[in-house]
Amino acid sequence: MKLITHNMLTSKCLKGVVTGYPLSINATNINITEVDYNPEFITRIIPKLDWEVLWRAADSIGHSDGLPQTIEPKFEENNEFLKKAHRVLLEVDIEEGNLVCPESGRRFPISKGIPNMLLTEAEVQ
Amino acid sequence: MSRRPEHQAPPELFYNEEEARKYTQNSRIIDIQAQMTERCIELLLLPEDTPCLLLDIGCGSGLSGTVLEENGHMWIGMDISQAMLDVAIEREIEGDVVLSDMGEGVPFRPGSFDGAVSVSALQWLFNADKKSHHPVKRLYTFFSTLYAALSRSARAVFQFYPENESQLNLLTSQAMKAGFYGGVVVDFPNSAKAKKFFLVLMTGGAAPLPKALGTEEEDNSLEIKYARREASKKLRGKPLKNTKAWLLEKKERRRKQGKETKPDTKYTGRKRSGRF
Numbered sequence: 160m161k162l163i164t165h166n167m168l169t170s171k172c173l174k175g176v177v178t179g180y181p182l183s184i185n186a187t188n189i190n191i192t193e194v195d196y197n198p199e200f201i202t203r204i205i206p207k208l209d210w211e212v213l214w215r216a217a218d219s220i221g222h223s224d225g226l227p228q229t230i231e232p233k234f235e236e237n238n239e240f241l242k243k244a245h246r247v248l249l250e251v252d253i254e255e256g257n258l259v260c261p262e263s264g265r266r267f268p269i270s271k272g273i274p275n276m277l278l279t280e281a282e283v284q
Numbered sequence: 285m286s287r288r289p290e291h292q293a294p295p296e297l298f299y300n301e302e303e304a305r306k307y308t309q310n311s312r313i314i315d316i317q318a319q320m321t322e323r324c325i326e327l328l329l330l331p332e333d334t335p336c337l338l339l340d341i342g343c344g345s346g347l348s349g350t351v352l353e354e355n356g357h358m359w360i361g362m363d364i365s366q367a368m369l370d371v372a373i374e375r376e377i378e379g380d381v382v383l384s385d386m387g388e389g390v391p392f393r394p395g396s397f398d399g400a401v402s403v404s405a406l407q408w409l410f411n412a413d414k415k416s417h418h419p420v421k422r423l424y425t426f427f428s429t430l431y432a433a434l435s436r437s438a439r440a441v442f443q444f445y446p447e448n449e450s451q452l453n454l455l456t457s458q459a460m461k462a463g464f465y466g467g468v469v470v471d472f473p474n475s476a477k478a479k480k481f482f483l484v485l486m487t488g489g490a491a492p493l494p495k496a497l498g499t500e501e502e503d504n505s506l507e508i509k510y511a512r513r514e515a516s517k518k519l520r521g522k523p524l525k526n527t528k529a530w531l532l533e534k535k536e537r538r539r540k541q542g543k544e545t546k547p548d549t550k551y552t553g554r555k556r557s558g559r560f
Contacts, residue, residue: 163337164360164380167396172389172429180393194378200335200358207337207395207435249358273369276362276384276391280416283388284425 160274163248165216166208170260174284179260181212186220186256194249201245202235217247294413299365307345308371321351324401324441327484327494336398341386342405346372349379387422389429399438406444427462434487442483459485472498475541498542528553
């Protein structure tokens with residue numbers, strides 16, 4: 160699972176959970192896979208992200224080095240920043256671990272890079 | 285027995301390892317999936333030359349995702365079959381995938397995606413595979429959470445195989461209830477094989493529904509109506525077999541069905557010279 164997905168993912172489908180965001184990450188195995196750098200996409204996606212959540216997520220798995228905690232006003236001209244954002248968003252891949260719902264504490268296992276968001280009958284709204 | 289896969293087993297069991305393998309080795313399946321995804325992208329009306337973040341619902345082994353990548357977009361997929369997603373990871377897709385049941389809702393933050401596509405997945409929602417499944421409720425949960433996950437003015441396009449008219453009505457009514465507007469576009473309605481259903485849902489701003497392929501513009505002018513009536517009077521049924529008129533009509537019919545047909549030229553249906 161890439162961090163861009165983590166930035167979008169919620170557990171609000173769980174019964175009784177209102178926002179279910181952000182999910183915290185317990186990672187046991189992290190891979191770096193190379194992805195083509197597309198500055199246009201990164202510039203477009205950054206305003207849509209919750210940057211604080213991204214930074215905390217990156218920090219919690221030890222990949223926040225060099226990543227600023229807040230976005231500068233003219234980030235689209237800073238190529239170095241865009242490259243770092245690209246790396247954190249698309250190349251850091253969580254292979255094994257858990258996602259934890261902040262409200263209910265429910266764990267969603269990640270195996271082979273795929274987070275399992277399936278619910279049991281009792282958890283469906 | 286019915287040949288529709290959704291009548292045979294729940295999706296998470298039907299798409300097992302064997303079925304998943306088919307989706308990467310069978311070139312016909314791959315071709316069809318790619319064509320349908322291309323058409324979905326066309327119907328999404330995304331801004332030109334802008335890389336977008338798309339949601340692929342029922343992404344399976346990522347065949348549709350590959351087409352999205354080729355068009356320069358980043359995608360996140362969701363699917364209920366572990367075996368299919370395993371194949372997707374094996375194929376080294378650029379997008380990301382999540383194991384999730386669309387009937388339980390779309391587990392993403394509001395306004396995340398610039399659009400959503402889905403190829404041959406929606407019909408699975410009509411099933412009640414477990415005792416707790418209630419198709420109407422699942423459809424509504426799905427559409428309302430999808431509506432939230434899309435950014436404004438984004439569209440969602442679903443290619444799917446409806447079983448009957450009432451399924452179509454149920455789908456559109458639940459989508460409208462969730463806040464979408466739009467409808468069903470039927471490509472090549474005159475052909476049994478090439479006929480394809482697309483549910484096009486829009487979130488904001490009034491826009492006309494896109495035109496289906498293989499349907500000709502209806503002329504409403506009086507003159508043409510009369511001409512048609514005259515023609516039908518003259519013919520009373522099909523033209524004589526093996527004549528030029530018969531041949532042209534046959535070619536026209538094939539064109540309407542979206543089949544490959546050679547253009548009409550001065551040589552079409554011409555008699556051979558006596559020397560031959």
